[in-house]
Amino acid sequence: DSGVTQTPKHLITATGQRVTLRCSPRSGDLSVYWYQQSLDQGLQFLIQYYNGEERAKGNILERFSAQQFPDLHSELNLSSLELGDSALYFCASSVGEGGTDTQYFGPGTRLTVL
Amino acid sequence: LAKTTQPISMDSYEGQEVNITCSHNNIATNDYITWYQQFPSQGPRFIIQGYKTKVTNEVASLFIPADRKSSTLSLPRVSLSDTAVYYCLVGDLFKAAGNKLTFGGGTRVLVKP
Numbered sequence: 475d476s477g478v479t480q481t482p483k484h485l486i487t488a489t490g491q492r493v494t495l496r497c498s499p500r501s502g503d504l505s506v507y508w509y510q511q512s513l514d515q516g517l518q519f520l521i522q523y524y525n526g527e528e529r530a531k532g533n534i535l536e537r538f539s540a541q542q543f544p545d546l547h548s549e550l551n552l553s554s555l556e557l558g559d560s561a562l563y564f565c566a567s568s569v570g571e572g573g574t575d576t577q578y579f580g581p582g583t584r585l586t587v588l
Numbered sequence: 589l590a591k592t593t594q595p596i597s598m599d600s601y602e603g604q605e606v607n608i609t610c611s612h613n614n615i616a617t618n619d620y621i622t623w624y625q626q627f628p629s630q631g632p633r634f635i636i637q638g639y640k641t642k643v644t645n646e647v648a649s650l651f652i653p654a655d656r657k658s659s660t661l662s663l664p665r666v667s668l669s670d671t672a673v674y675y676c677l678v679g680d681l682f683k684a685a686g687n688k689l690t691f692g693g694g695t696r697v698l699v700k701p
Contacts, residue, residue, distance in 0.1 A: 476631065507686065516693040517632065517675070522686030530686020564631045573679025573688055574620040579631025 477501065478580035480565050486586045492553040495583045499546055499567030505529070506548040507577060508540055509564040517564065523548055524571040555587045592676045597696040606663040608695045610676030613657050618683075621652060621659045624675045626694070632675060636661070663697075671699045 477500035487493055499506050508520040510533075519532035523542035534540075537555075542548045552559060562582045568575035593611040600606045612621065620639050624632035636643055638650040638659070649662040663670055673694040679685055 476633075478631075505685070507689070509691075517626075517691035519686060519689035519691070522684060522689070524684065529684040530689070532686060532689060562629070566631065568685065571684045573683055573685040574622070574637065575685060576622075576634045576637070577624075577632075577685070579633065582629070582631055584629075 476578040476580060478565060478567050478578050480563075480580040480583050482583060483581065484584050484586075486588065487555060488588055489555055489557060491555050491587075492551065493555065493585065495550040495552070495563050495565075495585075497548045497550070497565030497567075497580060499548070499565075500578050503567035503569050503578070504546065505568045505571045505575065506542055506546070507566040507568075508534075508548070508550050509566065510561050511564060511582075512558075512561040515561075520550070522571070529571050552585070557587050560585055560587045591690065592678055592692055594674075594676055594692065594695045596693060597698070599698045599700060600666055601700050602667055603665050606666050606670070606697060606699075608661045608663075608674055608676075608697070609658055610661070611658045612676070612678050615656050615678055616680065618680045619656075619678045619688075620680075621650070621656075622677045622679060623648070623650065623661045624677065624691075626673045626675065632691075635674075666697075666699045668699050668701060670697065672697060 566577040626632040675694040
Protein backbone atom coordinates (compact mmCIF):
# COMPACT_ATOMS: atom_id res chain seq x y z
CA ASP A 475 0.00 0.00 0.00
CA SER A 476 1.60 3.24 -1.19
CA GLY A 477 -0.56 5.51 0.95
CA VAL A 478 -2.05 7.19 -2.13
CA THR A 479 -5.77 6.69 -2.55
CA GLN A 480 -7.83 7.07 -5.69
CA THR A 481 -11.56 6.98 -6.18
CA PRO A 482 -13.45 5.50 -7.83
CA LYS A 483 -11.70 2.25 -8.72
CA HIS A 484 -13.83 1.73 -11.78
CA LEU A 485 -15.93 4.10 -13.82
CA ILE A 486 -18.11 3.27 -16.79
CA THR A 487 -19.68 6.08 -18.73
CA ALA A 488 -20.82 7.09 -22.20
CA THR A 489 -19.26 9.22 -24.88
CA GLY A 490 -19.82 12.93 -24.43
CA GLN A 491 -20.08 12.68 -20.67
CA ARG A 492 -17.93 14.28 -17.99
CA VAL A 493 -16.29 12.53 -15.05
CA THR A 494 -14.16 13.49 -12.07
CA LEU A 495 -11.38 11.35 -10.68
CA ARG A 496 -10.13 11.98 -7.18
CA CYS A 497 -6.74 11.48 -5.58
CA SER A 498 -5.53 11.83 -2.02
CA PRO A 499 -1.74 11.97 -1.71
CA ARG A 500 0.36 10.38 1.00
CA SER A 501 0.42 12.28 4.23
CA GLY A 502 3.06 14.99 3.97
CA ASP A 503 3.43 14.87 0.19
CA LEU A 504 2.95 18.18 -1.57
CA SER A 505 3.19 17.10 -5.20
CA VAL A 506 0.50 15.29 -7.12
CA TYR A 507 0.93 13.87 -10.61
CA TRP A 508 -1.64 12.48 -13.02
CA TYR A 509 -0.92 9.83 -15.62
CA GLN A 510 -2.90 8.05 -18.31
CA GLN A 511 -2.14 4.48 -19.33
CA SER A 512 -4.02 2.99 -22.25
CA LEU A 513 -4.13 -0.74 -22.87
CA ASP A 514 -0.61 -2.12 -23.29
CA GLN A 515 0.80 1.39 -23.42
CA GLY A 516 3.38 3.14 -21.31
CA LEU A 517 2.51 5.82 -18.82
CA GLN A 518 1.68 9.19 -20.29
CA PHE A 519 2.32 12.07 -17.92
CA LEU A 520 -0.55 14.53 -17.87
CA ILE A 521 0.04 17.19 -15.24
CA GLN A 522 1.82 17.96 -11.97
CA TYR A 523 0.72 20.14 -9.07
CA TYR A 524 2.81 21.24 -6.13
CA ASN A 525 1.19 22.74 -3.05
CA GLY A 526 -1.82 23.87 -5.02
CA GLU A 527 -0.02 25.28 -8.02
CA GLU A 528 0.45 23.79 -11.44
CA ARG A 529 4.11 22.88 -11.95
CA ALA A 530 4.33 21.04 -15.22
CA LYS A 531 2.14 19.95 -18.07
CA GLY A 532 2.53 16.92 -20.24
CA ASN A 533 0.28 15.51 -22.92
CA ILE A 534 -2.96 16.68 -21.36
CA LEU A 535 -5.85 17.32 -23.71
CA GLU A 536 -7.78 20.58 -23.55
CA ARG A 537 -10.86 18.53 -22.61
CA PHE A 538 -9.06 17.49 -19.43
CA SER A 539 -8.37 19.72 -16.46
CA ALA A 540 -7.08 19.24 -12.96
CA GLN A 541 -6.68 21.08 -9.72
CA GLN A 542 -5.14 20.59 -6.31
CA PHE A 543 -7.09 21.80 -3.33
CA PRO A 544 -5.84 23.41 -0.08
CA ASP A 545 -6.02 20.04 1.68
CA LEU A 546 -3.72 18.78 -1.12
CA HIS A 547 -6.13 16.30 -2.64
CA SER A 548 -6.46 16.56 -6.37
CA GLU A 549 -9.16 16.03 -8.96
CA LEU A 550 -8.83 15.26 -12.64
CA ASN A 551 -11.82 16.32 -14.72
CA LEU A 552 -12.39 14.66 -18.07
CA SER A 553 -15.10 16.11 -20.30
CA SER A 554 -16.64 15.40 -23.71
CA LEU A 555 -15.39 11.87 -23.29
CA GLU A 556 -14.40 9.82 -26.32
CA LEU A 557 -13.91 6.10 -26.73
CA GLY A 558 -10.16 6.68 -26.85
CA ASP A 559 -10.19 8.11 -23.35
CA SER A 560 -10.76 4.62 -21.96
CA ALA A 561 -7.66 3.91 -19.88
CA LEU A 562 -6.19 3.49 -16.45
CA TYR A 563 -5.63 6.83 -14.77
CA PHE A 564 -2.97 6.90 -12.07
CA CYS A 565 -2.26 9.51 -9.51
CA ALA A 566 1.12 9.71 -7.80
CA SER A 567 2.49 11.89 -5.04
CA SER A 568 5.90 12.95 -3.79
CA VAL A 569 7.26 15.02 -0.97
CA GLY A 570 8.85 17.65 -3.16
CA GLU A 571 8.46 18.74 -6.74
CA GLY A 572 11.84 17.80 -8.12
CA GLY A 573 12.83 15.22 -10.63
CA THR A 574 14.64 13.09 -8.07
CA ASP A 575 11.74 12.76 -5.65
CA THR A 576 10.33 9.27 -5.39
CA GLN A 577 6.79 9.07 -6.69
CA TYR A 578 4.28 6.90 -4.89
CA PHE A 579 1.50 5.69 -7.12
CA GLY A 580 -2.10 5.00 -6.28
CA PRO A 581 -4.02 1.91 -7.40
CA GLY A 582 -5.52 3.75 -10.36
CA THR A 583 -9.00 4.42 -11.70
CA ARG A 584 -10.09 2.32 -14.65
CA LEU A 585 -12.24 4.42 -16.96
CA THR A 586 -14.35 2.75 -19.62
CA VAL A 587 -16.11 4.94 -22.15
CA LEU A 588 -18.87 3.17 -24.09
CA LEU B 589 14.20 16.41 -22.86
CA ALA B 590 16.50 13.58 -21.84
CA LYS B 591 15.00 10.75 -23.86
CA THR B 592 15.48 7.19 -22.66
CA THR B 593 15.66 4.02 -24.72
CA GLN B 594 15.13 0.54 -23.32
CA PRO B 595 14.65 -2.91 -24.84
CA ILE B 596 11.00 -3.75 -25.34
CA SER B 597 11.14 -7.13 -23.66
CA MET B 598 13.42 -9.71 -22.03
CA ASP B 599 12.90 -13.31 -21.00
CA SER B 600 14.68 -15.00 -18.14
CA TYR B 601 14.43 -18.01 -15.85
CA GLU B 602 14.01 -18.30 -12.13
CA GLY B 603 17.26 -17.90 -10.24
CA GLN B 604 19.04 -16.04 -13.03
CA GLU B 605 20.31 -12.47 -12.96
CA VAL B 606 18.49 -10.01 -15.21
CA ASN B 607 20.23 -6.91 -16.53
CA ILE B 608 18.25 -4.18 -18.24
CA THR B 609 20.13 -1.35 -19.91
CA CYS B 610 18.68 2.08 -20.50
CA SER B 611 20.27 4.61 -22.85
CA HIS B 612 20.05 8.30 -22.04
CA ASN B 613 22.55 10.01 -24.31
CA ASN B 614 21.34 13.53 -23.56
CA ILE B 615 21.54 13.26 -19.79
CA ALA B 616 22.33 16.57 -18.10
CA THR B 617 24.62 17.36 -15.18
CA ASN B 618 21.83 17.62 -12.63
CA ASP B 619 19.94 14.55 -13.82
CA TYR B 620 19.47 11.44 -11.71
CA ILE B 621 18.37 8.04 -13.00
CA THR B 622 15.42 6.29 -11.40
CA TRP B 623 13.91 2.89 -12.08
CA TYR B 624 10.32 1.84 -11.44
CA GLN B 625 8.58 -1.54 -11.57
CA GLN B 626 4.98 -2.00 -12.65
CA PHE B 627 2.79 -5.08 -12.31
CA PRO B 628 -0.35 -5.42 -14.46
CA SER B 629 -3.16 -3.09 -13.43
CA GLN B 630 -1.08 -1.59 -10.62
CA GLY B 631 0.75 1.70 -10.30
CA PRO B 632 4.53 1.72 -10.73
CA ARG B 633 6.72 1.24 -7.70
CA PHE B 634 10.11 2.81 -7.02
CA ILE B 635 13.02 0.38 -7.22
CA ILE B 636 16.26 2.34 -7.15
CA GLN B 637 17.87 5.67 -7.97
CA GLY B 638 21.41 6.76 -8.68
CA TYR B 639 23.66 9.46 -10.06
CA LYS B 640 26.90 7.68 -10.90
CA THR B 641 28.91 4.49 -10.28
CA LYS B 642 26.98 1.82 -8.41
CA VAL B 643 24.02 1.84 -6.08
CA THR B 644 22.67 -1.24 -4.35
CA ASN B 645 19.62 -1.83 -2.21
CA GLU B 646 17.77 -4.89 -0.99
CA VAL B 647 16.10 -5.59 -4.33
CA ALA B 648 18.44 -4.39 -7.09
CA SER B 649 21.67 -2.80 -8.17
CA LEU B 650 22.12 0.12 -10.51
CA PHE B 651 25.31 0.53 -12.53
CA ILE B 652 26.09 3.88 -14.12
CA PRO B 653 29.29 4.31 -16.16
CA ALA B 654 31.43 7.41 -15.92
CA ASP B 655 29.89 9.10 -18.98
CA ARG B 656 26.37 8.46 -17.55
CA LYS B 657 24.93 7.98 -21.03
CA SER B 658 23.45 4.67 -19.99
CA SER B 659 22.52 2.77 -16.87
CA THR B 660 21.92 -0.89 -16.10
CA LEU B 661 19.40 -2.22 -13.64
CA SER B 662 20.45 -5.58 -12.26
CA LEU B 663 17.95 -7.91 -10.61
CA PRO B 664 19.75 -10.77 -8.85
CA ARG B 665 18.26 -14.25 -8.80
CA VAL B 666 14.84 -13.36 -10.19
CA SER B 667 11.69 -15.20 -9.25
CA LEU B 668 8.35 -15.54 -11.03
CA SER B 669 7.07 -12.56 -9.06
CA ASP B 670 9.63 -10.30 -10.74
CA THR B 671 7.67 -10.58 -13.98
CA ALA B 672 6.74 -6.96 -14.62
CA VAL B 673 7.46 -3.90 -16.73
CA TYR B 674 10.52 -1.90 -15.73
CA TYR B 675 10.81 1.80 -16.53
CA CYS B 676 13.89 3.98 -16.60
CA LEU B 677 13.44 7.68 -15.86
CA VAL B 678 15.80 10.64 -15.95
CA GLY B 679 14.97 13.54 -13.66
CA ASP B 680 16.56 16.88 -12.78
CA LEU B 681 17.48 17.47 -9.15
CA PHE B 682 16.45 21.11 -9.23
CA LYS B 683 13.57 21.25 -11.69
CA ALA B 684 9.97 20.17 -11.37
CA ALA B 685 9.71 16.49 -12.11
CA GLY B 686 7.02 17.03 -14.69
CA ASN B 687 9.44 18.81 -16.98
CA LYS B 688 11.07 15.51 -17.88
CA LEU B 689 8.51 12.87 -17.07
CA THR B 690 8.58 10.39 -19.93
CA PHE B 691 8.09 6.80 -18.83
CA GLY B 692 8.19 5.43 -22.34
CA GLY B 693 7.25 1.87 -23.08
CA GLY B 694 9.46 0.27 -20.47
CA THR B 695 10.99 -3.20 -20.63
CA ARG B 696 8.65 -6.14 -20.20
CA VAL B 697 10.48 -8.85 -18.24
CA LEU B 698 9.07 -12.35 -18.26
CA VAL B 699 10.51 -14.79 -15.75
CA LYS B 700 9.90 -18.41 -16.64
CA PRO B 701 9.98 -21.41 -14.27
